[in-house]
Amino acid sequence: MPTQALESAARALRDAYLNGPIPPMRQWLDPLDVDGAYAVQTVNTRFWKAQGRRIVGRKAGLTAKAVQAQLGVEQPDFGALFEDMRIADGGSLDPARCIQPKAEAEIAFVLSRNLDGQDITPEQVAGAVDTVHAAIEIVDSRISDWKITFADTVADNGSSAFFVLSRAGRPLPGLDIWSAGMVMEINDAIVSLGVGAAALGNPLNAATWLARTLANRGEPLKAGDVLLAGALGPMVALNPGDRVRAVIGGIGDVSFVYGTA
Numbered sequence: 045m046p047t048q049a050l051e052s053a054a055r056a057l058r059d060a061y062l063n064g065p066i067p068p069m070r071q072w073l074d075p076l077d078v079d080g081a082y083a084v085q086t087v088n089t090r091f092w093k094a095q096g097r098r099i100v101g102r103k104a105g106l107t108a109k110a111v112q113a114q115l116g117v118e119q120p121d122f123g124a125l126f127e128d129m130r131i132a133d134g135g136s137l138d139p140a141r142c143i144q145p146k147a148e149a150e151i152a153f154v155l156s157r158n159l160d161g162q163d164i165t166p167e168q169v170a171g172a173v174d175t176v177h178a179a180i181e182i183v184d185s186r187i188s189d190w191k192i193t194f195a196d197t198v199a200d201n202g203s204s205a206f207f208v209l210s211r212a213g214r215p216l217p218g219l220d221i222w223s224a225g226m227v228m229e230i231n232d233a234i235v236s237l238g239v240g241a242a243a244l245g246n247p248l249n250a251a252t253w254l255a256r257t258l259a260n261r262g263e264p265l266k267a268g269d270v271l272l273a274g275a276l277g278p279m280v281a282l283n284p285g286d287r288v289r290a291v292i293g294g295i296g297d298v299s300f301v302y303g304t305a
Contacts, residue, residue: 045072045073045077045080045083045084049072050072050080050083050084050087051087052072053069053072053073053084053199054084054087054088054091054199056069056072057069057084057088057186057199057200058088058091060143060186061143061186064143065143065144065185065186065187065188065189066186066187066188067187067188068187068188068191068192068193068196069084069187069195069196069199072084073193073195073196073199074195075116075193075194075195075196076116076117076193076194076195077195078194078195078198080195080199081194081195081196081198081199082198082199084198084199085123085124085198085199085200085201085202088201089124089201092126097126097127097128098126098127099124099125099126099127100125100126100127100130100268100269100270101124101125101265101269101270101271101272102122102123102124102125102254102258102265102269102270102271102272103122103123103124103125103181103202103204103207103271103272104120104121104122104243104244104250104251104253104254104271104272104273104274105120105121105122105123105183105197105202105203105204105274105275106119106120106121106194106197106274107120107242107243107244107250107273107274107275108242108243108274108275111275115192115193115194115197116193116194117194120244120250120253120254120274121194121197121198121202122202122254122257122258123198123201123202123203123204124201124204125204125207125270125272129204129205129206129207130206130207130208130209131182131206131207131208131300132208132300133208133209133210133211133298133299133300134211134299134300135208135300135301136300136301136302136303136304137182137206137300137301137302137303138303138304139282139284139302139303139304141206142182142184142205142206142282143184143185143186144184144185144189144190144281145182145183145184145205145206145281145282145302146182146183146184146279146280146281146282147180147181147182147183147228147230147279147280147282147288147302148180148181148183148228148236148275148276148277148278148279148280149178149179149180149226149227149228149236149238149275149276149277149290149292150179150180150181150243150247150272150273150274150275150276151176151177151178151179151221151224151240151243151247151273151276151292151295152176152177152178152179152207152209152270152271152272152273153169153173153174153175153176153177153216153247153251153270153271153273154173154174154175154177154209154213154268154269154270154271155172155173155174155265155266155267155268155269155271156172156173156174156267157172157267158172158264158265158266158267159172159255159259159264159265159266160259160264160265161259161264162256162259162260163256164252164255164256164259165252166246166248166249166251166252168255169248169251169252169255170216170248173216173251174213174215175213175214175215175216176213176214176215176216176219176221176295177209177210177212177213177214177295177296177298178209178210178290178291178292178295178296178297178298179207179208179209179210179272179290179298180207180208180228180288180290180298180299180300181204181205181206181207181272181275182205182206182207182208182282182302183203183204183205183279184203184204184205184206185197185200185203186200187200207270207272208298208299208300209270209298210295210296210297210298212296214294214295214296219294219295220240220294221240221246221247221248221294221295222239222240222241222245222246222247223239223240223241224239224240224292224293224294224295225237225238225239225292225293226238226239226240226276226277226290226291226292226293227290227291228277228280228288228289228290228291229288229289229290229291230280230282230286230287230288231286231287232287235280236277236278236279236280237277238275238276238277238278239276239277240276240292242274242275242276242277243273243274243275243276244274247273247274248273250273250274251271251273254271254273276292282302283302284302284303285301285302285303286301286302286303287299287301287302288300288301288302
């Protein structure tokens with residue numbers, strides 16, 4: 045992609061945070077243009093870092109085979125997590141900060157050491173995990189009506205917006221994250237069900253894919269980083285005033301209110 049087009053695409057996404065959603069990015073990106081989409085994401089990541097935002101981890105997306113098939117791809121994607129995207133467990137998210145948000149329950153890892161190298165194994169990832177958390181990711185799209193292709197969501201920082209981690213984390217040894225059941229409720233009604241195996245067959249597989257991909261890009265994961273390993277069940281649209289809670293078997297529960305405190 046020419047530099048001018050790259051900058052224009054990145055700026056259009058940044059402006060959408062303030063001015064509202066934009067049409068799908070066909071004028072800049074083919075729907076399956078992986079390299080171009082990540083180039084746009086990188087431009088905005090560097091822009092935000094220059095503005096003082098601090099990266100605290102990464103998210104894996106499109107970890108469910110059904111969602112990959114829907115977008116015509118055979119791989120997950122990733123986006124950056126910034127410190128100002130974190131919502132406290134039990135806290136609130138002002139709807140004015142969102143466009144068209146949806147919530148999904150995930151398993152998250154916090155690392156105790158760096159993960160670098162070309163051939164990182166799931167065992168190495170497991171050994172680098174400090175704590176495991178129940179998590180809710182609030183995804184949002186700067187693309188109108190969520191009419192996204194793979195390139196749209198990648199360029200848009202993986203359609204990320206905010207995330208919530210359970211206060212208490214658990215050590216990984218002894219946890220069954222593969223068969224861990226997930227229940228997400230909104231206003232005490234069950235809205236989404238899932239299981240750990242939904243994330244690339246195991247959340248550790250998703251974390252390993254993420255660690256390898258970032259290491260190969262020269263952006264290795266570091267001690268203290270948060271890894272969101274992908275949705276365990278369907279995402280659900282949010283409405284102002286919603287109380288959202290997710291429970292993941294053996295790991296814990298996490299909640300927030302989509303409304304002003």
